[in-house]
Amino acid sequence: DELSARTVALENGKALANSFNNYDNQLNNFKSSTHKEVEDDLKVVNSLVDQLAQINKLIMSGGSKNSSPDILDARDQLLLDLSKYINFTVDYGDSNDAIVRLGNSGNGKILLEKTDNSILLSDIQDGRLIFKISKNALTSINNDISSGLLSGAKNFYDFVGEVESEINQLALRLSQNFNEIQQNGIDLNGKKGLSMFSINSMKPNIQQNVGGFDVDMIVGNENIINQEKMIFKYLASSNSWEVSSSEGIKVYANNNLNFQGFSLKISGQISHNDQFIIEPNLSKASAFSFLL
Numbered sequence: 001d002e003l004s005a006r007t008v009a010l011e012n013g014k015a016l017a018n019s020f021n022n023y024d025n026q027l028n029n030f031k032s033s034t035h036k037e038v039e040d041d042l043k044v045v046n047s048l049v050d051q052l053a054q055i056n057k058l059i060m061s062g063g064s065k066n067s068s069p070d071i072l073d074a075r076d077q078l079l080l081d082l083s084k085y086i087n088f089t090v091d092y093g094d095s096n097d098a099i100v101r102l103g104n105s106g107n108g109k110i111l112l113e114k115t116d117n118s119i120l121l122s123d124i125q126d127g128r129l130i131f132k133i134s135k136n137a138l139t140s141i142n143n144d145i146s147s148g149l150l151s152g153a154k155n156f157y158d159f160v161g162e163v164e165s166e167i168n169q170l171a172l173r174l175s176q177n178f179n180e181i182q183q184n185g186i187d188l189n190g191k192k193g194l195s196m197f198s199i200n201s202m203k204p205n206i207q208q209n210v211g212g213f214d215v216d217m218i219v220g221n222e223n224i225i226n227q228e229k230m231i232f233k234y235l236a237s238s239n240s241w242e243v244s245s246s247e248g249i250k251v252y253a254n255n256n257l258n259f260q261g262f263s264l265k266i267s268g269q270i271s272h273n274d275q276f277i278i279e280p281n282l283s284k285a286s287a288f289s290f291l292l
Contacts, residue, residue, distance in 0.1 A: 229279040
């Protein structure tokens with residue numbers, strides 16, 4: 001009957017939401033563990049380069065003809081160990097000291113020259129894992145690492161990010177499509193159907209609060225809320241808010257903060273240049289929830 005079918009639909013809706021949440025959590029765990037692995041590997045790499053700098057110092061102090069075979073063997077072993085993590089080229093100076101450049105071209109950024117070594121770092125930029133090289137307090141992005149353990153970890157991290165993006169887009173489409181069908185129908189009581197799913201995680205976050213105000217977000221139609229960062233700055237002279245978003249910069253009256261799918265209510269005292277932001281605090285898959 002209709003009631004049992006409704007019960008099954010409700011349970012399936014909850015299960016679907018839980019699946020999105022769990023997938024998002026697993027992907028985030030993959031990314032976190034991979035980034036930690038990269039950080040640990042970079043410590044090894046930087047230690048190996050530091051040891052090579054010490055070997056270079058010993059080689060240069062003895063001259064090219066007086067280098068001990070044991071020292072040269074130690075240098076070669078360190079280079080072999082380093083090659084497991086990154087790709088690089090090696091040239092040799094007048095004293096047989098190693099000059100290490102990142103990448104395969106022979107013209108990459110210098111990782112080691114004489115006793116002067118750089119430091120490799122990692123960072124997350126636009127959801128992707130990147131490598132940086134730092135020397136004498138100057139840091140720049142490096143794209144020369146294309147093989148070895150670090151390159152493999154980076155490729156895996158970026159792949160997981162791509163899967164995460166696809167799942168987020170799937171969560172968005174499912175939410176919109178199901179809600180559109182639901183809102184065009186009627187429930188068992190003859191009333192217009194309500195949204196079934198939500199991906200909304202937009203939350204206000206006060207940045208500067210001299211006056212002592214508060215912000216309440218009133219959700220109307222979750223289905224049409226753009227999940228984006230919005231920056232609000234109060235203009236006391238006109239009792240209005242300057243709002244920066246993907247639509248550019250617009251000014252809204254303090255008593256007319258109505259946006260696509262939601263509105264804002266400001267309470268308390270506001271001072272000139274008081275600021276707050278509204279932005280999603282979860283990914284779409286993580287925020288995916290069943291409303292009925």
